[in-house]
Amino acid sequence: MKNWDAIVVGAGIIGLSLAIELQKQGLGVLVVEKGEPGREASWAAGGMLCDFAAETPPELRELATASARMYPEFVRELEDESGLKIDLRSEGTLVFLESHLDSLQEQRLQSSYSLPAPLGELESAFRIPDATAPHFTPLYIKERSVDPRHLTVAAIAGARHRGIDFWSGDHVVAVEMASGKASGVRTNKTQFAAGLVVNCAGAWAGQMGPHPFPTRPVKGQMLCVAMPEKELVRHVVRTPNVYLIPRSDGRMLIGATAEEAGFDKQTVPETIEKLRQAAIDLVPRLADARILEAWAGLRPGTPDGLPILGATPTAGYFVATGHFRDGILLAPVTAKVMAEMMTGQAPQIDVSKFSAGRFNS
C-alpha cells in the first residue's frame, strides 16, 4: 500500500491550501474528501477578503491582515500552477456601518476610511441614503475580493499538478492510531497510512474522532444575478442588511443569511427574495437583474467564533477548521502556519490562542 507523509481530511479551501503548502515543504500528501472536492462552504462563499478592524474580531486581526497581504501572491501562484484565471478584484469596499457608534468613534472612522470621492461618483447607480437615516456611515476600505469558485478549482488543479493525491466520495470515519500516535485514517471504504493527519473538515470537523471539536454549521443563503450593465456596481458593498459582491464578468453576488439550521442546505424562496429586495433598495436598477443562481452553504462555526488551529492531544494529529465567515480570507495564512507547525517549525505567527485546548475548561 502507498504511504503518504500527510493526510489532509477535507478538500475545501483550507485543506487544499494546506495540502499545497505541505507539498512545498517536500511532503507526500493525500487529500481525502467525502464528496466532490471544493463543493462545500468554499464553493458557497462570497469571497470578500475582509480586513477592516471594526468588523473583524480583535483576536483575528493579526491573521486577517497577514492573510490579506499574502493574497496577490497566493492567487498568482495558483494561477501559474493551474493555468486558470482567478477573479481577484481590488476596487475596494464601501461599508455602511450600523450607527450604534458615538459621534467621536464615527468621526474617527470617517477620517481613517474616508471616501476617495463623493458616493454618487463612486457608485452612480446607488440610491443615496438619506444622511440622517440609521446605518449611514459610509466608509471606504481598501480590501480585495476574490471568486472562491475560481480559487478552489485552481487550487484543486494546482494540487494535482504538484502530484498531490486525491481520494474523494468517501468519508473519513476515524483517525487511526499506533503507539498513541496518529498513523492514518479509516474511511467508509478503506484505510490510508500517514504519520501526520490534519482535520480540515469544515463544519463537519467535530464528527470525526478522537477529539470532539465543537464545530457547528452556520447556514448562509445567497443569490447571484447578472447585472443589467457589466460595471453597474464596481465596489463590494456591505450594509447591516445585505452585501453586494460584483464580479469582473458582470455577475453580482447578494448575500447572505446566518442561520442556525443544522446541516440543512435548502434555500428558502422568501429569504432569497428578501435579500434581492435589500439589494434593490440600494441599487434600484438591480430590479432588472436576472437571477442566475441561489444556494446555501455551511460556515464552520465555533463557540467563540474563532478558528481552531494547531496540534491536538494525539501526536501527529492536527486541526485547521472553524474559520466561520473568514475562511477564504484566512486560507493562505492558515496554510502557512499549519504547515510550519506540522513540520516541526515555530509558526511565524503565534496561533496558540486558537488551540483546540481552549474549549477544555
Ligand SMILES: Cc1cc2nc3c(=O)[nH]c(=O)nc-3n(C[C@H](O)[C@H](O)[C@H](O)COP(=O)(O)OP(=O)(O)OC[C@H]3O[C@@H](n4cnc5c(N)ncnc54)[C@H](O)[C@@H]3O)c2cc1C
Ligand atoms: C454564504 C457564505 C458566504 C461566505 N462568505 C465569505 C467571504 O466573503 N469571505 C470569507 O473569507 N469567507 C466566507 N465564507 C466562509 C468560508 O466559506 C469558510 O470559512 C471556508 O470556506 C471554510 O473552508 P473549509 O475548507 O474549512 O470548509 P469547506 O469548504 O466546507 O471544506 C470542508 C470539506 O471537508 C469535507 N469533509 C467533511 N467531513 C469529512 C469527512 N469525514 N471525510 C472527508 N471529507 C470531509 C467536506 O465535504 C468539505 O468539502 C462564507 C461562507 C458562506 C456559507
